Amino acid sequence: MLAMLAEVVNIDSGSYDKSGVDAVGSRFMRFFEEEGLLATIEPNEQFGNAIHIQLDHTPSNERPIVLMGHRDTVFPKGEVARRSFRVEGGRAYGPGVVDMKGGLVLNAFVLAAFKRFGGAPAPLAGLITADEEIASPSSRPIIERVGRAARCVFNSEPGRPSGNVVTSRKGGIFLIFEVTGRAAHSGGNFEKGISAIGELAHKIVALHKLTDLKRGITVNVGLVQGGQSVNTTAPSAEGQIDLRYVKGEQRQQMLAAVQEIIDTATVPGTTAKLAIKGEFLPVTSTPEADALFQCYQAAASDAGLRVKGEFSGGCADSGFTAGVGCPTLCGVGPVGGNAHTTDEYLEIDTLVPRAQAMALAILRLPADVGQT
Numbered sequence: 001m002l003a004m005l006a007e008v009v010n011i012d013s014g015s016y017d018k019s020g021v022d023a024v025g026s027r028f029m030r031f032f033e034e035e036g037l038l039a040t041i042e043p044n045e046q047f048g049n050a051i052h053i054q055l056d057h058t059p060s061n062e063r064p065i066v067l068m069g070h071r072d073t074v075f076p077k078g079e080v081a082r083r084s085f086r087v088e089g090g091r092a093y094g095p096g097v098v099d100m101k102g103g104l105v106l107n108a109f110v111l112a113a114f115k116r117f118g119g120a121p122a123p124l125a126g127l128i129t130a131d132e133e134i135a136s137p138s139s140r141p142i143i144e145r146v147g148r149a150a151r152c153v154f155n156s157e158p159g160r161p162s163g164n165v166v167t168s169r170k171g172g173i174f175l176i177f178e179v180t181g182r183a184a185h186s187g188g189n190f191e192k193g194i195s196a197i198g199e200l201a202h203k204i205v206a207l208h209k210l211t212d213l214k215r216g217i218t219v220n221v222g223l224v225q226g227g228q229s230v231n232t233t234a235p236s237a238e239g240q241i242d243l244r245y246v247k248g249e250q251r252q253q254m255l256a257a258v259q260e261i262i263d264t265a266t267v268p269g270t271t272a273k274l275a276i277k278g279e280f281l282p283v284t285s286t287p288e289a290d291a292l293f294q295c296y297q298a299a300a301s302d303a304g305l306r307v308k309g310e311f312s313g314g315c316a317d318s319g320f321t322a323g324v325g326c327p328t329l330c331g332v333g334p335v336g337g338n339a340h341t342t343d344e345y346l347e348i349d350t351l352v353p354r355a356q357a358m359a360l361a362i363l364r365l366p367a368d369v370g371q372t
């Protein structure tokens, strides 16, 4: 597992780097071929291809258990040259080592083990996607299609530093808003001007007031730009918003509240428009998802791990399978932390027991999970 992890970490695969993302995919496809599994590509022109994995060549009408993961990272080309895979003090380091190339290696070995030894109570399948770190523009419809057909999904995002898995996640929406004003010389012709930046400032204050930590709602304007020159009233300005929420019904409420702020001009004469740039759906608790978690928790205990379910404010592809009603468990990859930073690490001695926990959970999957 470590040897394969080293190989795939040492290939740059930022979300927009199609050739790098596909190179990581090719390495996994070679492994699946060697192990006798069937791996097929669903091509994409802009982003990396999606990869579907099956144990058998024979089609089945039964709903499959799906092991899911993404192989893109947040890191630019050249990151591997700066800090390639390395092991130090029981931890592995390198770009994407735990988010989530480690989880993909874990999935691959579990799939190969079931191919070799059998025993799965339903067809097993794998899905490796290409663009999770930018909210899965190409993968989302594929993930939703696979989720609708699946009995359940294990998404091997990193286990929490505590070792816990993720049973619920926030939903998140990235929005962009553009404000239009009117340019005028701010010395000689000030009265003719309408400042888009002035309006942007009012909107930022109003947007941030939507944050309600008790309800788990946060609104962050994380990017702004605007203006033409210091001595011109700004003809245009824009901001980008990260909106997070917990429950499905909050999505519409919060979007409406944001829209109202965008539509309301404090600086007379300005106009503004709003657009969604990217989106993740929340993972919320359901009886079937709870049953899946309890099955995993007992399996993990037999693999020597004490695991609890945790809530995460971070978003992931698991929201898309949960969103189409598929029992989903997230964060079942190897344990690690500091994702998206140069200090990202993976606890090496969790690779095998976490794989064992997943395999046991598959073997013992309750008969009533995901059959409807």
Ligand SMILES: [Zn+2]
Pocket (backbone or CB within 6 Å): 070, 099, 100, 132, 157, 158, 316
């Ligand atoms: Zn991830």
